[in-house]
Amino acid sequence: MRVLFAGTPQVAVVSLDQLVNDGFDVVAVLTREDAPVGRKRVMTPSPVAARAAELGIEIIHANRIDETTQQRIAALETDIAAIVAYGGLVPEKALGIPRLGWINLHFSLLPAWRGAAPVQYSIMAGDDITGAVTFQLEKGLDTGPVFGTLTEAIDPADTAGDLLGRLAVSGSVLLSQTLSGLDTGAVVGVPQQGESSYAHKLTLVDGKIDWSAPALVIRRRINGATPDPGAWTEMDGQRFKIGPVSPATDIDSLSPGQVQITGGKQPRVVVGTGSHGVELALVQPPGKKMMNAADWARGILASGTVDEVKFA
Known part of the structure; x- marks a missing residue:
């Protein structure tokens, strides 16, 4: 089969490699244009474009x-187009160009979580099971007939990055x-x-932590927003990033957002919620890199301002 592969991020590279290794004739990849990356905003090709270049496959850059x-x-005269997280809509006029149309690998159990962020929403909603499907692209948003399905259990500690990484591998097969x-x-x-649900693309606002919510809801919000767009709160009017947390069911006396730091060589950092506390593992103070919460706590203890620490 002559295959056009459409995809952009690293999770799509797994499927591109799988198709090539399985002997499909991938004649070209369609991927988004180079984009600025990092603090220096260096124009960088997408992971799919970079991998296609290594494989010597023709690249079509288009947003x-x-x-x-x-x-x-x-002009490629392809038999089929395989699409994995391309990041753009396929217009109706283009659906019939490949002989067998466009086959999408989507990381949810459709019709649940149609849209751009199915894995993130599945975690935030507290789903126990998710999965991936292959389906035929048609005019509607993720509404086409399904060809294949796989399921994947969601662990309470899973971040969106963890879960998507596993689904990318099994989904490629x-x-x-x-x-x-x-x-x-x-x-x-x-x-x-079945009943449909929708998962719009997450924005920075979706990563904001509401400390008045129950601990379970907060944990799911943080996990779903990790690594992108990232979970965050505010301290002294500045954004403060938070990594995945674990339950601290033994502490329920803190007010929402109140931070308790224990002393010792390995300080314990717990934040109050609308129920019991949650323990921090990784934090990123303003202007710094992500660090171990215990290291950040030692700095707070040394400054003598431990009683003043509270997240908004």
Whole structure:
């Protein structure tokens, strides 16, 4: 099969490698244009573009699939297009360009969590099980018939990065199997069934911690926002990033946002919530790198201002 692969972030690279290793003729990749990265804002190719360059595969850079991009895709004369986290919509006019259409690997159990951030929302909602599906792209948002499904248990400690990493690996195999089945006619799409839900792209606001919420809700919010866009709070009017937390069920006397720091060589840093406390593991004070919460606490203890620490 002549395959066009569409994807942008690192999680999509796993599927690109899987298809190449399984012998598919990936004639080109479609990925988003180079973007500024880091504090120095250096223009950098997407992970998929970088990997395609290493593999010697033709690269089509496009943030949207306009007429010109559609013409380039049509000229490839592909049998099928496989899409994994490309980051842009495929217009209706482009859906019929590949002979067998566009097959999307989506990281949820559709119709649950249609949209751009299914893994993050699944964690924030407290789902016990999620998974991945391959389905046919059509005019509606993630509404097409499903070809294959896999499931994955969500651990309470899972961050979005952890869970997405596992789904990227298992999903890449599912995508390869789906394309093989479509090539032979052994796979048939099944209409989606059940109640739908939507997961819009997360913004910085979605990472803001509400310390008045119960500890379980806060933990899910932090895990779902890690690593992107990142969980954060405020201290003295400045943004303060927070890494994943663990329950501190033995402490329920703190007010929401109040920070308790124990002494000793390994200080314990606990924050009050709307229920019991949560213990911090990693923090990033303003203008600094992410650090161990105990190291940050030792600095607070040394300054003698421990009684004044509270997150807003």
